[in-house]
Amino acid sequence: MASGKAPHCVLLVYLFLSFACQCFGIGVDADNSVLLVDASEASGRPIPDTLFGIFFEEINHAGAGGLWAELVSNRGFEAGGPNVPSNIDPWAIIGDESVLNVSTDRSSLFERNKIALRLDVLCDSKGPNACPAGGVGVYNPGYWGMNIEQGKTYKLVLYVRSLGSVDITVLLTDSNGQKLAAANIIASASEVSDWKKLEIPLEALGTSHNARLQLTTTRKGVIWFDQVSLMPLDTYKGHGFRKDIFQMLANLKPRFLRFPGGCFVEGDWLRNAFRWKDTVGPWEERPGHFGDVWLYWTDDALGYYEFLQLSEDLGALPVWVFNNGVSHHDEVVSSVVKPFVQEALDGIEFARGPPDSKWGSLRASMGHPEPFDLRYVAIGNEDCGKKNYRGNYLKFYAAIKRDYPDIKIISNCDGSNKPLDHPADLYDFHIYTTANDIFSKNHRFDNVPRKGPKAFVSEYAVNDKRDAGRGSFLAALAEAGFLIGLERNSDVVDMVSYAPLFVNENDQRWNPDAIVFNSSSLYGTPSYWVLRFFTESSAATLLKSVLQTNFSSSLVASAISWKNSENDKDYIRIKVVNYGSNTMNLKISVDGLENSIQASGSNKTVLISTNLLEENSFSEPDKVVPQQSPLENAAAKMDVVLPPHSLTSFDLLKGPSYIRITGADSFSRSSI
Incomplete structure (x- = not known):
């Protein structure tokens, strides 16, 4: 049947091009290219509401030491494992063995977090065995230094127990020992004979991006500490998210959030996979786990509930x-996978169930009685080739x-090359490759079947070291061409997200990444800024466009119609990537308009660099960022110049509508 339709398609394209060229008097010569855009309402196609979103994986300390604003690393002393004695890193000792013994034991108040820190203080406040000035104890440097800012308040929560009375000094200090905030914990033996929870506000008197938390004493005795947390009060809506990082995400206007991985979901071994039930409820009671793919401990304070809240x-x-019962190295056979299935069903109930249901009531007790809007689930990650995946799926x-x-279900198996042999609403498509290859893939979905499951391009990036560096302009430009191809094929591509999203500069497990941060600063790589060109694409209208060029291997374009929610005005956005090394002259002709194009209010935005391997950095965060300027020659027909190696967006402001008055030969303007 497809062969019967092909001649009609060819004929329609021929007629469209012939009509456009006759109307506009346009031809293609060796030095010029032509972009024909049909802006008529009838020719447009709705773009899925969900086309562009983000993918969060706990990799590169994206959450622990990143988006999640907790400042204490290994706050429950569980990172060293369940056996004692254990490693308390990065906690360190203030004092030496002659005055202090530090160890761990299994005396914690919390059943799923049995490890606590024990301090045997051998010195005293005075006498021949007096403690050194400043006392003895422990300190925590956080995740490569805590960011403490003058005038801000930080909430310290900790659990303490002792065999006698306590006099503990709490300090926030900079790397030179300069005091930034202080408090004292004074309690009688009867008050701390059992575990006691303390909450202490600390107002910073100074600023340091490399601060640490100290707990010291000059009183002889035995003290236990557990679940020591330090959080800034000014997290986003009080939900625990670091504000500056959250804003970088919000600026992308993501329509979906895929979480929590990635390989983080699978685990190298199932015993270390992310299990949602261990990540909900009071934070003190979450056991945490070692992510054995990316090789670091997380306390899972950024858990299933928090991801839903973030969305x-x-x-x-x-x-x-x-x-789905599959890791990198072990798998559950399908005949006994039922408990994993039930765990997934329970997780959906947690998100969507009424507040009086078993798991919905837990969500409600955490502060969210209304259900979350969970509509999509993915069964596993990159598991399609595994022995038991299909049966489990x-x-x-x-x-x-x-x-x-x-609920729409996403399969790990790629359905773009051949039909899936199992039911699915969407299928995962991942691509990590060179710059030239990903640019050439802008036609990847041109010829896939238009019926059946839709594509979810949930992970894409240029990651070839020679092309990408730590996040190069070349990588971003090639990705832009790929994204334009996905946008043009949004009838079969429903969702798209870059990967990975975050990296803490101190722990780069994967390269490159979209957003780079440390304790106090952050910047977007050029790949991040490319995503900003597509923030209005979801739920917009894709306009029919044809690019006539002799440079099809280096030029790609798309056109959409969209409404600016900030000023309630309508625009046509034309995006063009010139991947070649020559300046290109492009004639743009927009036909089928019911509106005029207004030069005032129209803009041009360009992402460009003379050095293809240029990167942003903490010292130069804006080295490669989009530059916007007025588009003074904005019109339905206009000549534009595309610099070599550039991504250019033309936002054409639609003016008043033209409405024909019945019985009249002329048109009337309307401000509709």
Whole structure:
């Protein structure tokens, strides 16, 4: 049947091009290219509401020491494992063995977090065995230094127990020992004979981006500490998210948030996979786990609930990726995978169930009685080739569709090359490659079947070291060409997200990444800024466009119609990537308009660099960023110049509509 339709398609394209060229008097010569845009309402196609979103994986300390604003690393002393004695890193000792013994034991108040820190203080406040000036104890440097800012308040929470009375000094200091904030904990033996929770506000008197938390004493005795937390009070909406990092995400206007991985979901071994039930409830009671793929401990304070809350705060739909009984090295056979299936069903109930349901009531007790808007789940991550994946997948699929028929299910198997052999609403497509290859993939979805499951390009990036560096302009430019191709094929591509999203500069496990940060600063790589060109694409209208050029291997373009929510005005946005090394002359002709194009209010935005391998940095965060300027020659027909190696966006402001008055030969303007 496809062969019967092909001649009609060819004929329609021919007629469109012939009509456009006759109307506009346009031809293609060796030095010029032509972009024909049909802006008529009838030719437009709605772009999915969900086209562009973000993917969060706990990698590169993206959450622990990043988006999640907790300043204490290894706050529960669990990172060294459940056996004692254990490693308390990065906690360190103030004092030496002659005055202090530090160890861990299993005396914690919390059943799932049994490790506590024990301090045997051998010195005293006076006498021949007096403690050194400043006392003895422990300090925590956080994640490569705590960011403490003058005038801000930080909430310290800790649990303490002792065999006698205590006099503990709490200090925030800079790297030179200069005091930034202080408090004292004084309690009688009866007050701390059992575990006591303390909450102490600390107002910073100074600023340091490399601060630390100290707990010291000059009183002889035995003290235990557990679950020591330090959080800034000014997190986003009080939800625990670091404000500056959150804002970088919000500026992308993501329509979905895929979480929490990635390989983080699978684990190198199942015993270390992310399990949602261990990441909800009071933070003190979460056991945490060692992420054995990216090789660091997380206390899982940024857990399943927090990811759902983050999605809601961003105005994005959550896309939950859960383990399907498959890791990198071990798998559960399908005949006994039922407990994993039930865990997934329980997780959906936690997100969507009424507040009086078993798991919905836990969500409500955490402060969110209303259900979260969970509509998408992914069964595993990159597991398609695994022995038991298909059998496991079918069991998950059947159970979820039985109880939640509206939820869209994402398969790990690529359906772009051949039809899937199992039911799915979407299929995952991942691509990490060279710059030239990903640019050439802008046509990757041109010829995939238009029926069946849609593509979810949930991980893409240029990661070739020679091309990408730590986040180069070349990588971003090539990715822009790829994204334009996905936008043009948004009838078969429903969702797109870059990966990885974050990296703490002190722990780069993957390279490159979209957003780079440390304790106090951050910047977007050029790949981040490319995403900003697509923030208005979701839910916009894709306009039919044809690019006539002799440079098809280096030029790619798309056109959309969109409404600016900030000024309630309508625009046509034309995006063009010139991947070549020559300046290009482009004639743009927009046909089918019911409006005029207004030069005043129209803009041009360009991302460009003379050095293809240019990167942003903490010292030069804006070295490669988009530059916007008025588009003074904005019109339905205009000549534009595309610099070599550039991404250019033309935002054409639509003016008043033209409305024909019945019985008249002329048109009337309207401000509709």
